[in-house]
Amino acid sequence: MEIADLSVRRFAADKLQKLNLFETPRFFADIYCLEPGQEQPAHTHEGADKVYAVLEGRALVRVGDEERELRPQQAALAPDGAAHGVRNPGPERLVLLVFMAPAPGK
Amino acid sequence: MEIADLSVRRFAADKLQKLNLFETPRFFADIYCLEPGQEQPAHTHEGADKVYAVLEGRALVRVGDEERELRPQQAALAPDGAAHGVRNPGPERLVLLVFMAPAPGK
Numbered sequence: 001m002e003i004a005d006l007s008v009r010r011f012a013a014d015k016l017q018k019l020n021l022f023e024t025p026r027f028f029a030d031i032y033c034l035e036p037g038q039e040q041p042a043h044t045h046e047g048a049d050k051v052y053a054v055l056e057g058r059a060l061v062r063v064g065d066e067e068r069e070l071r072p073q074q075a076a077l078a079p080d081g082a083a084h085g086v087r088n089p090g091p092e093r094l095v096l097l098v099f100m101a102p103a104p105g106k
Numbered sequence: 107m108e109i110a111d112l113s114v115r116r117f118a119a120d121k122l123q124k125l126n127l128f129e130t131p132r133f134f135a136d137i138y139c140l141e142p143g144q145e146q147p148a149h150t151h152e153g154a155d156k157v158y159a160v161l162e163g164r165a166l167v168r169v170g171d172e173e174r175e176l177r178p179q180q181a182a183l184a185p186d187g188a189a190h191g192v193r194n195p196g197p198e199r200l201v202l203l204v205f206m207a208p209a210p211g212k
Contacts, residue, residue, distance in 0.1 A: 001167070001169045001170070001172045002183040002185075003174065003180055003181065004180070005180060006180070007179040022183045024155045024183070024185060024207075026155045029157060029205065049128075049132045051128060064107075068107050070109070073111060075109065075110045075111075075112060075127060075128070075135070076108065076109055076110075077107075077108040079108075099205055101130075101132040101133035102207065
């Protein structure tokens with residue numbers, strides 16, 4: 001049985017870190033770790049949906065033209081074709097659980 | 107922007123409760139709430155993968171012929187075609203975050 005640990009963390013000064021939990025042809029699940037000020041710039045996936053779920057810290061999530069600040073236990077959906085990105089406004093470190101279906105390139 | 111709250115909970119004496127967070131043609135994300143002794147019996151989805159992630163309590167997860175007890179922050183993958191189920195062995199309530207891609211019937 002394939003088991004993953006949602007408590008994995010790895011931060012780096014130069015850019016956000018992505019730690020993969022699972023990947024199949026149908027989805028991936030990652031942990032993203034962002035130092036204050038780090039971001040995933042807005043981008044678009046055609047034919048795939050993504051979820052950003054905040055585990056620790058605060059997230060400024062953008063989907064389309066809308067931006068919202070999310071706290072732990074809140075999750076946002078970036079549906080197929082919508083530009084989306086996330087930034088850590090600080091002062092805490094940000095940890096996200098990220099789910100995307102299907103995985104890119106699948 | 108569609109926002110969901112991972113801290114939603116609803117328990118019932120007669121059976122496990124499923125609270126939907128998001129659903130698209132490509133996936134669903136639910137919170138499952140299980141009183142001690144409640145279970146999702148083993149079943150199979152052809153062409154879909156599922157993740158059970160433990161948020162609170164303990165979970166006895168079965169995938170194929172294997173059974174594992176998972177604690178909070180642990181997640182298990184039930185890949186396409188593998189029989190899978192979950193049971194709350196108690197004594198605490200069990201809360202799971204469940205992802206499935208694609209959503210059934212899509």
